[in-house]
Amino acid sequence: MSNFSDSDRAHMAAALRLSRRGLGNTWPNPAVGCVIVRDGLVVGRGWTQPGGRPHAEVMALRQAGEKARGATAYVTLEPCSHFGKTPPCADALVEAGISRCVSALTDSDPRVSGRGLERLRAAGILVQNGLLADQARAHNLGFFLRVEQGRPLFTLKTATSLDGRIALANGTSQWITGPEARALTHRLRAEHDAVLVGSGTVLADDPDLRCRLPGVDPRPVVRVVLDARLRMPPDAALVRSAAEAPVWVVTSDAALKAEPAKVNQLTIAGIEILPLSDPHDCHAVAAALGARGLTRVMIEGGGQVAGSFLQAGLIDRAVWFRAPKILGGDARTGIGALGLTRLSDSPQYRRVRLVTAGEDSVEFLERKI
Numbered sequence: 524m525s526n527f528s529d530s531d532r533a534h535m536a537a538a539l540r541l542s543r544r545g546l547g548n549t550w551p552n553p554a555v556g557c558v559i560v561r562d563g564l565v566v567g568r569g570w571t572q573p574g575g576r577p578h579a580e581v582m583a584l585r586q587a588g589e590k591a592r593g594a595t596a597y598v599t600l601e602p603c604s605h606f607g608k609t610p611p612c613a614d615a616l617v618e619a620g621i622s623r624c625v626s627a628l629t630d631s632d633p634r635v636s637g638r639g640l641e642r643l644r645a646a647g648i649l650v651q652n653g654l655l656a657d658q659a660r661a662h663n664l665g666f667f668l669r670v671e672q673g674r675p676l677f678t679l680k681t682a683t684s685l686d687g688r689i690a691l692a693n694g695t696s697q698w699i700t701g702p703e704a705r706a707l708t709h710r711l712r713a714e715h716d717a718v719l720v721g722s723g724t725v726l727a728d729d730p731d732l733r734c735r736l737p738g739v740d741p742r743p744v745v746r747v748v749l750d751a752r753l754r755m756p757p758d759a760a761l762v763r764s765a766a767e768a769p770v771w772v773v774t775s776d777a778a779l780k781a782e783p784a785k786v787n788q789l790t791i792a793g794i795e796i797l798p799l800s801d802p803h804d805c806h807a808v809a810a811a812l813g814a815r816g817l818t819r820v821m822i823e824g825g826g827q828v829a830g831s832f833l834q835a836g837l838i839d840r841a842v843w844f845r846a847p848k849i850l851g852g853d854a855r856t857g858i859g860a861l862g863l864t865r866l867s868d869s870p871q872y873r874r875v876r877l878v879t880a881g882e883d884s885v886e887f888l889e890r891k892i
């Protein structure tokens with residue numbers, strides 16, 4: 524659309540930057556940003572609050588107060604039109620006297636999908652939609668996938684040697700990448716709703732998987748374990764910390780029946796058990812996580828889980844840390860077998876960004892569609 528000015532673009536870019544603050548913290552809702560501008564001055568800024576409410580527009584309107592009258596609102600997603608736990612943002616914008624609303628793209632949530640913009644138009648507000656739409660969609664892709672496909676966005680995070688290995692043959696894996704890479708991992712956790720590992724990783728590394736960032740409140744990132752046979756030891760770090768940050772264990776109906784004592788132990792520790800008829804079916808796992816509201820899940824290990832999700836075509840993005848070390852062909856591979864017979868069938872990614880973290884390189888990748 525050409526009816527946007529450079530200053531429109533700058534304000535929407537600012538709203539997108541604000542929306543980043545909510546990433547990983549607003550599920551099941553999207554992370555939206557809103558900037559209110561009157562006579563060229565920013566009078567209100569808001570972003571979706573932890574847990575998904577209040578919405579971004581409400582926060583920005585609160586800040587703007589009376590100054591919202593006659594102002595333009597820039598929103599990274601169509602303002603909502605439904606009565607949920609809070610009244611519609613479209614109505615709040617109307618009541619505040621906003622005269623123009625610029626949005627990035629329409630909402631796929633069937634309760635909204637176009638009705639928010641209609642509500643604004645019906646009230647006489649000048650509505651212009653479609654500014655920086657691609658960026659806004661990429662930003663909230665997890666939310667859109669949840670609403671449109673019933674599953675979260677999956678980011679694969681892996682830390683390998685130059686030759687793609689994650690551990691020596693004897694299992695030694697600490698540490699392949701350096702402290703800078705590990706610090707970045709904590710930031711990535713904060714931007715996801717959940718991290719996911721297989722039970723093999725729990726048995727091998729006993730990870731904690733919480734998000735610890737100096738100077739930032741601990742983020743309640745959900746820790747998901749795929750554990751079809753309930754092999755997780757009752758004294759695992761995840762079990763011991765389950766009262767402090769959520770842990771969900773995806774298991775099989777069969778294990779649930781066969782291991783009542785284990786189920787009891789984990790439940791008492793505060794773990795939620797999600798039984799599936801076939802927990803090895805990645806699509807079923809994805810649907811179960813989507814149904815519980817997750818929008819962004821980071822897969823952190825191990826090679827088997829990474830391989831299965833890749834085979835299922837569910838890895839949307841990847842963050843690949845690579846240490847300048849070579850571990851050799853007897854070391855363990857970061858990605859389990861894919862059973863490919865044609866190169867054209869291999870999962871292919873586009874490099875979005877390449878940076879360094881200390882000695883290591885970090886590639887941000889997005890699936891080629």
Ligand code: AOF
Pocket residue numbers: 551552553554555556570571575576577578579580600601602603606607608609612630632635
């Ligand atoms: C907005 N601004 O900041 C967000 C929106 O459960 P509720 O009532 O909070 O509504 C959630 C829906 O509202 C969500 O599915 C999406 O359509 C929209 N989210 N809308 O105008 C916001 N987070």
Ligand code: ZN
Pocket residue numbers: 578579580602603604611612613
């Ligand atoms: Zn809203």
